[in-house]
Amino acid sequence: xxxxxxxxxxxxxxxxxxxxxxxxxxxxxxxxxxxxxxxxxxxxxxxxxxxxxxxxxxxxxxxxxxxxxxxxxxxxxxxxxxxxxxxxxxxxxxxxxxxxxxxxxxxxxxxxxxxxxxxxxxxxxxxxxxxxxxxxxxxxxxxxxxxxxxxxxxxxxxxxxxxxxxxxxxxxxxxxxxxxxxxxxxxxxxxxxxxxxxxxxxxxxxxxxxxxxxxxxxxxxxxxxxxxxxxxxxxxxxxxxxxxxx
Amino acid sequence: xxxxxxxxxxxxxxxxxxxxxxxxxxxxxxxxxxxxxxxxxxxxxxxxxxxxxxxxxxxxxxxxxxxxxxxxxxxxxxxxxxxxxxxxxxxxxxxxxxxxxxxxxxxxxxxxxxxxxxxxxxxxxxxxxxxxxxxxxxxxxxxxxxxxxxxxxxxxxxxxxxxxxxxxxxxxxxxxxxxxxxxxxxxxxxxxxxxxxxxxxxxxxxxxxxxxxxxxxxxxxxxxxxxxxxxxxxxxxxxxxxxxxxxxxxxxxxxxxxxxxxxxxxxxxxxxxxxxxxxx
Numbered sequence: 001x002x003x004x005x006x007x008x009x010x011x012x013x014x015x016x017x018x019x020x021x022x023x024x025x026x027x028x029x030x031x032x033x034x035x036x037x038x039x040x041x042x043x044x045x046x047x048x049x050x051x052x053x054x055x056x057x058x059x060x061x062x063x064x065x066x067x068x069x070x071x072x073x074x075x076x077x078x079x080x081x082x083x084x085x086x087x088x089x090x091x092x093x094x095x096x097x098x099x100x101x102x103x104x105x106x107x108x109x110x111x112x113x114x115x116x117x118x119x120x121x122x123x124x125x126x127x128x129x130x131x132x133x134x135x136x137x138x139x140x141x142x143x144x145x146x147x148x149x150x151x152x153x154x155x156x157x158x159x160x161x162x163x164x165x166x167x168x169x170x171x172x173x174x175x176x177x178x179x180x181x182x183x184x185x186x187x188x189x190x191x192x193x194x195x196x197x198x199x200x201x202x203x204x205x206x207x208x209x210x211x212x213x214x215x216x217x218x219x220x221x222x223x224x225x226x227x228x229x230x231x232x233x234x235x236x237x238x239x240x241x242x243x244x245x246x
Numbered sequence: 247x248x249x250x251x252x253x254x255x256x257x258x259x260x261x262x263x264x265x266x267x268x269x270x271x272x273x274x275x276x277x278x279x280x281x282x283x284x285x286x287x288x289x290x291x292x293x294x295x296x297x298x299x300x301x302x303x304x305x306x307x308x309x310x311x312x313x314x315x316x317x318x319x320x321x322x323x324x325x326x327x328x329x330x331x332x333x334x335x336x337x338x339x340x341x342x343x344x345x346x347x348x349x350x351x352x353x354x355x356x357x358x359x360x361x362x363x364x365x366x367x368x369x370x371x372x373x374x375x376x377x378x379x380x381x382x383x384x385x386x387x388x389x390x391x392x393x394x395x396x397x398x399x400x401x402x403x404x405x406x407x408x409x410x411x412x413x414x415x416x417x418x419x420x421x422x423x424x425x426x427x428x429x430x431x432x433x434x435x436x437x438x439x440x441x442x443x444x445x446x447x448x449x450x451x452x453x454x455x456x457x458x459x460x461x462x463x464x465x466x467x468x469x470x471x472x473x474x475x476x477x478x479x480x481x482x483x484x485x486x487x488x489x490x491x492x493x494x495x496x497x498x499x500x501x502x503x504x505x506x507x508x509x510x511x512x513x514x515x516x517x518x519x520x521x522x523x524x525x526x
Contacts, residue, residue, distance in 0.1 A: 048415040085284060085408045086468045088461060095405050099416035104398055131463040151416075172366050223398035 001025055001153075002047070002065070002186075007056035009039070016042045020056070020133025020211045029177060029187040031201035033194065035230050038208040040190040041077065044157045048074055048172045070099040073148035075158040078140060083133040090128040093118055096150030111150075118149040122172055145173055147198070151243050155186045163192065174200060197221055229238070248379065261488060263377045267385055268480030268498065271438050271450060274389040277396055278434055279455035280465070281427055284407045288452050289339060293427060294348035294421070295435040295447040297323035299353025302369060302436070307360045313384075313436050313501030320432025323349050324425060324501040372443035372495040374484065385437040392430055396469075397421065404465055441480075449499040450476060457506040460513040466474075475505060 006018040017039045024030065032040050038079065045051045047058050049066060058065040065072075073096070096118070098113040107115075119125045122142040132140060141161055148156060156177075162170050177187055177200070188205075197217065199203060204221050206212040208229040213220045252262040282291045301319030305312040323345050330341035357366050365373075396403065406413045406420045413420050431451075438447050458472035483498030511518045 048416075049409055050414045066417065072415070074412055074415040076415075078407075080411045081409050082284075086462050086465050087404075087408060088463060091464065092408075095401075095412075097409065098401050098405050099418075103402070106401065137475065138477065157415075 001061070003057075003059045004047065004059045005044075005059075006031075007046065007055075007058070008054040009042055009051065010054050011039075011042065015209065017046065017207075018210050020218060022205065022214055024186075024188070024205075024214075026092055026186045027181075027184050028202040029181045029189070029200065030203045030205060031189050031191045031197050033061055033191055033197060033229070034212070036192075038193075038229065040207055041159050041204075043207060044074075044159060044188060044190060048072065048157065055178075061184035066100035070151075071153050072154035072155045072157060073151040075141075075144045075148050075156070075161060075233060076166070077159045078137065078144075081144075085132070087132060088126060088128065089130050089132060089135070090115060091117070092143055093146045093150050099151055104193035109198045114152075115146075118146040121149060121176060122146045126127075136166065136169075142164050142169055145176065151195055153185075156180065157190065158187070160190050160192060162196075194226070196219045248382075248513050253294070259374055260377070261484075263379070263382055264374045264484050264488075264494070265481050267377045267382050267441050267461050267485050269477040270382075270389050271441050272454065272476030272478065272480040273473040274385075274392050274434055274437065275447075275450040276454045276458070276471075276476035277469055278427070278430055278473050279451035279476070280458070280469045281396075281403060281407055282431070282451050283455040283459060284465075284468075285427075286481070286484055287427075288448065289342050289476065290324075290428075291451050292448040293327065293342045294320050294323055294431050295444055295451075296353075297344045297348055297349035299369070300356050300385060301432075302351075302439070303353055303360055303364065304358035306364050312439075313388075314438040315434055317432045319349065320435065320472050321425065321429055324428035349493045368443070369439055370443050371493070371511055372439065372441050372446070374441050374487075374494040376438045381437075381440055388433055388437045392434065395430060399426065404428070408465075434526055437470050443497060446495050446499050449502065450480075453499065453502040453506050454479065457502070457509045460506075460509045463515070475502070479505065 002024040004020055004024070007017055008015065011016040020043070032043060034040050046053045047065060048069065049084050060068050067080065093115045094107055094111065097114060101107060101111070116125070119128060122145050124139060124142050124146060127135065132143060135143065145161070146177045161173060176225060177189070181187055189201070191200070198221060201217060203214070203216055205214045205228045206225050208222065212229045213225040248262060250258055252259045255262065271447055282288060298320045299314035301315030301317070302312050305315030327338065327341050327345050330344065331338045354366070357364050357369070402423055404420060406418060406423045408419050434442065435447050438450060442450055454476035455468070455472040457475055458468045462468040462471055477503035480498055483501045484494055485496035486492065486501065487494040508515055
C-alpha cells in the first residue's frame with residue numbers, strides 16, 4: 001500500500017495540494033484525473049520527492065518512499081526532458097537500468113539484452129540508432145515507456161502518457177500497461193481525458209487541489225464527483241460526451 | 247625527457263612545453279566542457295573560472311598550492327550562487343553576475359596587496375612561453391584525475407545531465423554531481439592559468455564541446471571529439487601564434503572558434519542550409 005498522509009504542497013507560495021490523505025492499494029491500475037491546474041502532476045512529483053512538500057509523509061509498505069524509489073519507474077511529461085541531448089534511442093532505454101546498478105558499475109551484457117527486449121515490447125527496435133529528437137511524439141513516448149520497463153520496477157508512475165501521440169502508439173502503450181497490471185504491478189497514470197477512464201483503469205483518484213474522491217471506477221467515477229472536481233458547468237460539458245455515465 | 251624530445255623534434259624546449267600543455271588543456275577541457283555545455287552551465291563556468299582568482303592570490307600569499315585555494319573559492323562561489331538563487335526571487339544569471347564580479351574584484355585587490363611575484367596580466371591572459379616543467383606535470387596529473395572521475399561517475403553524470411527529473415525520481419543525489427563538476431572546473435581553471443588565463447578559460451571549455459556537439463549523437467563520441475578538437479586548436483593556436491608573433495591565448499581561441507563557425511554551417515546535424523530555406 002502507498003500511504004499518503006497529510007500531504008501539503010506549495011507552488012511558488014500558493015497551495016497546490018492541500019490535506020491529501022489517501023491509501024493507494026498495490027496491484028491496480030489507477031487513473032489520476034482532475035481539471036488543469038488541479039495538481040495531478042504535482043501529486044506524483046511530490047510523492048517521488050522531485051518537488052518539495054510543505055508537510056506530509058509517504059510510505060510504501062512500512063518504509064518511507066525514499067527507501068524504495070529505485071523500485072518506482074517514472075515516465076515524465078515529454079516537456080521535462082532535454083530532447084537535444086546527444087543520446088540514441090537504445091542508450092536512452094539503457095539509462096533505465098541505471099537505478100539498480102551500483103555506483104561505478106556500468107551496464108553489462110545482461111542489461112543490454114534487457115534493453116533489446118524492452119525495445120521490442122514497444123516496437124521501437126528499428127529506431128535504436130536514432131537520436132531522440134528525430135522521433136514522433138508517439139515514438140518518443142514509447143522510448144520512455146521502454147526505459148521504465150528496463151528499470152524492472154514494481155510501481156509505475158506515468159505523467160500524461162497519451163498526450164500528443166498517435167493511435168498506434170497509444171494502443172501499444174495501453175496493451176502494455178494492461179499486461180503489467182496482469183503481472184501484478186501497480187500503475188498510476190495522470191490522465192487528462194475523461195473518455196477512456198473506464199476502459200483504462202481499475203480505480204480513479206479525482207483531484208482538485210484537494211482529494212475529491214478515490215475508489216473503484218464503478219462507484220467513484222460518477223457525475224457527482226466529476227462535477228465537484230471540474231465545477232458544475234464544465235462537469236456537464238465533459239459528461240455529455242461520455243454518454244453512458246450516470 | 248622533454249629536453250631530449252625537444253632536440254629530437256629540433257624545437258626549443260619552451261615551445262615543446264607550450265605545445266604539450268596546450269594538448270593537455272585541450273583534452274581536459276573537452277571532457278569537462280561537454281558536461282558544461284550539455285548542462286547549460288556555460289555562464290556558470292565563466293563565473294567559476296573568474297571566482298578562483300582570490301584563491302590563487304591567497305595561495306600565493308600563504309605559500310600553499312594554488313589548487314587548494316582555487317578549489318575552495320570555486321566551490322564557495324558555486325554554493326553562494328545557488329544560495330542566492332534559492333533564497334530569493336533573484337534569477338540565477340543575476341546571482342552568477344554578482345558573485346563572478348565580486349570574487350574577481352576581491353582577487354584583484356588581493357593580488358595588489360600581495361605585491362610583486364604574482365603577475366596579474368599572466369594570470370588573466372596566460373603566459374604560455376613560460377610554462378615550467380612542474381606546472382606541466384601538475385596539469386598532466388589534473389587531466390588524469392578529471393578523466394578518472396568522469397569515467398567512474400559516467401552513468402551518474404550522464405543521467406543527471408540528460409534527465410535530472412527522472413534522476414531525482416529514482417533517488418540520485420543530483421546536487422552532489424553538480425558540485426563535483428564545479429570542483430573539477432575550479433581545478434582545471436588552475437591548470438589552464440599559464441596557457442589561456444582566467445579570462446579565456448571558458449572558451450576552451452565551451453567552444454570545442456559545442457563544435458563537437460554539432461557532429462555527434464552520442465555523449466561518449468561528443469567527449470572524445472571535443473577533446474581531440476580542443477587539443478588540435480591548442481597546438482594549432484600555439485604554432486600560429488609563435489610564427490606570426492601573436493598573443494597565444496587569443497590565437498588558440500580564434501582557431502577554435504573558426505572550426506565552430508565551419509561546423510555551424512556544414513554539419514548535417516545543424517542543417518544550416520535547409521533551415522535557412524525553410525524559414526523563408
